[in-house]
Amino acid sequence: MTVRNDVSDWWRTRIIDMEPGRIHLRGKPVQDLIGNTGFAEMIWLLVMGEEISGPRAALFEAALVSAVDHGPQAPSIGAARMAATCGIGLQSVMATGLNMLGDVHGGAGEQAITLYRQCEAAGPDGLPPTLNAWRADHGRFIPGFGHRFHKPVDPRAPRLLALVDAAAEAGAVSGAYAGIGRAIESHLAKERGKPVPMNIDGATAVIYAELGCPAPLARGFFGLSRSVGILAHGWEQMEQGGRNKGPTPPEYRWTYDGD
Known part of the structure; x- marks a missing residue:
């Protein structure tokens, strides 16, 4: 049968x-x-x-905590708050914010892990050509370094790296990816003649790489983390009220480029 x-x-x-x-x-x-x-x-x-468990679990939780929110200027949060004024439910508000996450907003952690592992395979002497090859394929930005808002330093990154260092001293992780991240940071500073500090994406990518995560999961874990901020802002906006709020107050108009 x-x-x-x-x-x-x-x-x-x-x-x-x-x-x-x-x-x-x-x-x-x-x-x-x-x-x-x-x-x-x-x-x-x-x-x-x-x-x-132990230091590895603490590292993972620290990475999740670090990226929960970045204010209404972050597209994911701003979109969620606007959606909350349009009469939709809280879950739809959250989906609106999460759907803003992509290669540019939310994807840098995945890209940074990919770059770190390419640098690891190339060895210390292969760092400059690896970065040059990355730029040739992806453009001039190195994922995980520099920040348009947090200058001179993203306050989250040093704390995360310190936690990686502590976990490495305890034997919970190797610390190799923290070393690669710092080597990239040093190289970029020499190259540009000014500091180009690691940002939140670069630091969480160090943690996820140290924990052995496949690169695409860095993007997924970022979405999980940011969903907390999206929920908080969406609910706050619902409590504040407002109807059909756009990205700017109504007295500010857009620039018309037509005839």
Whole structure:
């Protein structure tokens, strides 16, 4: 007799097993996780399929905390606040903000991990040609360094790097990617004749690389982190009220370039 699994096999997952009265997440009963597993640890378990603890878990949580919000001038937050004045629900407000995240706003962490790993493969002497090759393929900006607003330094980056250093001293991570990030920072400063400090994207990319994350997950984890700020701002705007707010007050008009 042939057993047909065409329906049950339509979706295949190692994440969850469930039947009435039983929920197992990555093989662990949900009731054992509730109250015993932190949210950051839960994210790691579901996404990566393994447990994380100690200094490694603290590093992961620090990266998530660091990127929760960057104010209404950030496109994701500004879009969410505008959406909140248009009569849609809170979940749609959040989706509007998250949908603003892309290669430019939200994608630099993924790009930075890719660059770090290219630099790692090239070795210390290969740093300059690796950066030149990156620019030839992607343009003049090096992802994870410099900031249009935070000058001379992004206050989040030094703290994150200090936590990586502490975790490396404890043997929880290698510290190799922190070294690569600092080498890029030093090279850019010499090249431009002024500091080009690592920013939040570069620093969180160091953490995710140290933890062994595939590069695309840096973008996904950034979206998870930023969704907290999107929720906070969306709810705040709903409480403040306002109707159909655009990006600028109505007395300010746009520039018309037509005839």
